[in-house]
Amino acid sequence: MGTPTRNTQRLPQYLRDPDGTHPPLDSPCYGSTALRHPKQPLVLLPQMLTEVTGPVLGPGRIGELDNDLTRQHAGEPQGQRIIVTGRLLDGDGRPVRNSLVEIWQANAGGRYRHALDRWPSPLDPNFDGVGRTLTDHDGRYEFTTIKPGAYPWKNHDNAWRPAHIHFSVFGSAFTQRLVTQMYFPDDPLFSQDPIFNSIPDEKARQRMVSRFDLSRTVEQWALGFEFDIVLRGRDASVFDDEEEDDE
Numbered sequence: 001m002g003t004p005t006r007n008t009q010r011l012p013q014y015l016r017d018p019d020g021t022h023p024p025l026d027s028p029c030y031g032s033t034a035l036r037h038p039k040q041p042l043v044l045l046p047q048m049l050t051e052v053t054g055p056v057l058g059p060g061r062i063g064e065l066d067n068d069l070t071r072q073h074a075g076e077p078q079g080q081r082i083i084v085t086g087r088l089l090d091g092d093g094r095p096v097r098n099s100l101v102e103i104w105q106a107n108a109g110g111r112y113r114h115a116l117d118r119w120p121s122p123l124d125p126n127f128d129g130v131g132r133t134l135t136d137h138d139g140r141y142e143f144t145t146i147k148p149g150a151y152p153w154k155n156h157d158n159a160w161r162p163a164h165i166h167f168s169v170f171g172s173a174f175t176q177r178l179v180t181q182m183y184f185p186d187d188p189l190f191s192q193d194p195i196f197n198s199i200p201d202e203k204a205r206q207r208m209v210s211r212f213d214l215s216r217t218v219e220q221w222a223l224g225f226e227f228d229i230v231l232r233g234r235d236a237s238v239f240d241d242e243e244e245d246d247e
């Protein structure tokens with residue numbers, strides 16, 4: 001009978017990104033954070049085997065048209081057709097492969113297909129605004145969709161959110177989920193948006209802004225935008241602490 005071996009597997013630990021990369025938990029200009037931010041110091045829970053293993057999010061769960069939001073109904077949605085592509089990278093620049101990337105967004109008029117979104121902009125019968133895909137061997141993802149419109153919210157007088165697409169990325173397990181937002185270059189609404197401006201570091205804010213990419217633009221078809229997501233390290237993307245409730 002052999003000697004029992006100790007489990008020497010090294011579990012990944014949380015790493016902290018540099019100060020200013022993420023918004024403070026309480027951002028007074030972003031009104032609802034006052035109601036939901038923790039009032040007590042956070043307790044860091046070490047990751048256990050349960051958190052770093054299954055369920056595996058494999059290709060069997062992804063439909064053929066899940067990454068093309070313009071072909072999920074009988075007709076095409078209204079709006080500017082765009083291709084959004086980029087790479088999911090770790091802090092050392094290595095691709096994160098076979099990772100589930102999900103998006104959700106408003107339609108071209110700035111309205112979500114959501115029961116609580118009632119502002120007077122029309123729903124589009126040909127647009128649900130949700131998509132998902134897996135990253136490939138190079139960590140690359142690609143979506144075809146339409147450019148979302150700006151929408152009003154009641155955070156402050158005459159408040160409008162800049163056009164944005166919500167992103168969720170998973171690691172190899174369901175508890176490894178991060179959420180962020182992608183913006184579009186030169187949006188005139190950046191200056192008055194408290195969510196965008198809750199990120200203290202200017203360079204971190206700019207990493208949420210996609211890059212217009214003529215090389216990804218398809219002639220006579222769609223504009224191309226590139227948006228890389230970096231999981232941690234100096235060039236880390238900004239991640240929401242929880243899904244925003246601005247809808």
Ligand SMILES: [Fe+2]
Nearest residue numbers: 164166246247
């Ligand atoms: Fe939103």
